[in-house]
Amino acid sequence: MPSYKLIYFAVRGRGELIRLTLTAAGQSFEEDRITFEDWPALKPKIPTGQLPVLEVDGKQLSQSLAIARYLAREFGMAGKDSLEQCLVDQVIDTGADGLTAFVKWYFEKEEEKKEEIKKNLVETSIPHFAKILTNFLENSGGKNGFFVGSTLTLADLACHEMFTDFLQLNADALKDFPKLAAHRQKVEENEALKAYLEKRPESVI
Ligand SMILES: N[C@@H](CCC(=O)N[C@@H](CS)C(=O)NCC(=O)O)C(=O)O
Numbered sequence: 782m783p784s785y786k787l788i789y790f791a792v793r794g795r796g797e798l799i800r801l802t803l804t805a806a807g808q809s810f811e812e813d814r815i816t817f818e819d820w821p822a823l824k825p826k827i828p829t830g831q832l833p834v835l836e837v838d839g840k841q842l843s844q845s846l847a848i849a850r851y852l853a854r855e856f857g858m859a860g861k862d863s864l865e866q867c868l869v870d871q872v873i874d875t876g877a878d879g880l881t882a883f884v885k886w887y888f889e890k891e892e893e894k895k896e897e898i899k900k901n902l903v904e905t906s907i908p909h910f911a912k913i914l915t916n917f918l919e920n921s922g923g924k925n926g927f928f929v930g931s932t933l934t935l936a937d938l939a940c941h942e943m944f945t946d947f948l949q950l951n952a953d954a955l956k957d958f959p960k961l962a963a964h965r966q967k968v969e970e971n972e973a974l975k976a977y978l979e980k981r982p983e984s985v986i
Contacts, residue, residue, distance in 0.1 A: 782808070783837050783838045784811070784836075784837075784838055784839075785803060785808065785809075785810035785811065785835060785836070785837060786810065786811040786812070786813060786835070786836040787799055787800065787803075787810055787811070787812050787813070787833060787834075787835055787836075788812075788813045788815060788827075788832055788833060788834040788835075788836065789812070789813075789814065789815065789832045789833040789834075790814065790815055790816075790817070790820075790832060791814040791815075791816070791982070791984075792984045792985075792986050793942070793945065793984045793986060794984075794986050795832075795833055795845035795880070796832070796833040796845065797942050797945075798845065798846070798849045798873075798876075798935070798938060798939060798942055799833060799835060799845060799848050799849050799852065800812075800977075801938040801941070801942060801974065801977075802849050802852045802853055802856070802858065802935060802938060803852060804973050804974055804977045805856075805858065805933055805938060805971060805973055805974055806852070806855075806856035806858065807973055808852075808856065815832065827841075827843075828841055828843050829843045829844070831843070833845050833848065835848045835852075846873060846877065849873070849935060849939075850870075850873070850935065853869070853934065853935040857932075858932075858933060858934045858935050858938075859934065859935060860929050860930065860934060861930060865922075865929050865930060865934075868917070868921040868922070868928070868929045868936070869928070869929050869934050869935050869936040871917060871921075871936075872914065872917055872921075872928055872929075872935075872936035872937075872939050872940055873935055873936065873939045875910065875913055875914060875917070875939075875943070876939035876940065876942060876943040878910070879906075879910050879943040879946065879947065880943065880946065882902060882906050882910075883902070883946040883947065883950075883986070884986065885898055886898040886899055886902055886950070887985065887986050899950055902947070902950055903950055903951045903954075907947045907950065907951060907954050908954075908957070910943065910947070911954065911955065911957075911958045911961055912958075914940055914943075914958075914961055915958050915960055915961055917936075918960050918961065918964060919960065921936075925967075926963060926964055926967040927964075927967070928940065928964075933968070933971060937964070937967075937968050938968070940961070940964065940965075940968075941964075941965060941968045941969075944961070944965060946986070949985060
């Protein structure tokens with residue numbers, strides 16, 4: 782088994798899907814949590830000048846979703862054939878759209894604009910994403926409450942991670958989406974994830 786080291790900041794952000802995947806696979810990994818003070822000195826030494834980077838036996842991999850998909854393939858969490866992989870990917874890419882919307886709120890400095898973005902997320906975007914994901918959950922052929930296939934895939938982790946963001950803006954975001962609420966619970970019943978989530982440091986993003 783290769784050795785894994787995740788280099789990222791001390792937030793969930795674009796590193797968390799990688800952490801969740803390694804955790805769900807029962808794979809131990811080292812972490813280098815970079816402080817914002819140390820980042821400018823490290824940045825020029827990183828292939829893309831951005832994090833996360835995953836070192837696999839010392840080889841540096843970039844791009845969070847490429848890394849997460851690579852790990853999912855390694856650990857049998859990517860879908861069993863190319864159709865299933867697409868059904869998993871459509872959830873991952875929806876999660877990426879959700880993160881893009883969420884970071885707009887997170888990084889907005891001006892209070893009035895920030896409130897406006899939040900209102901739009903809570904009233905429009907979050908229910909929109911929840912409808913899309915409910916549709917995927919109902920129509921991707923998943924069994925046992927999972928999106929795809931009958932075991933946990935990257936799709937389940939991506940959906941969980943997306944709503945970790947959204948539930949901070951509206952604790953009732955899943956109230957009208959009982960299948961997604963049950964799905965969230967199902968993911969949290971995974972023993973390895975449960976232990977990880979209980980100890981995970983609080984992080985808005
Ligand atoms: N598409 C890249 C985006 C990476 C990215 O935006 N990284 C941010 C943190 S989430 C970063 O390194 N920011 C610091 C910088 O650009 O100097 C990925 O998904 O890995």
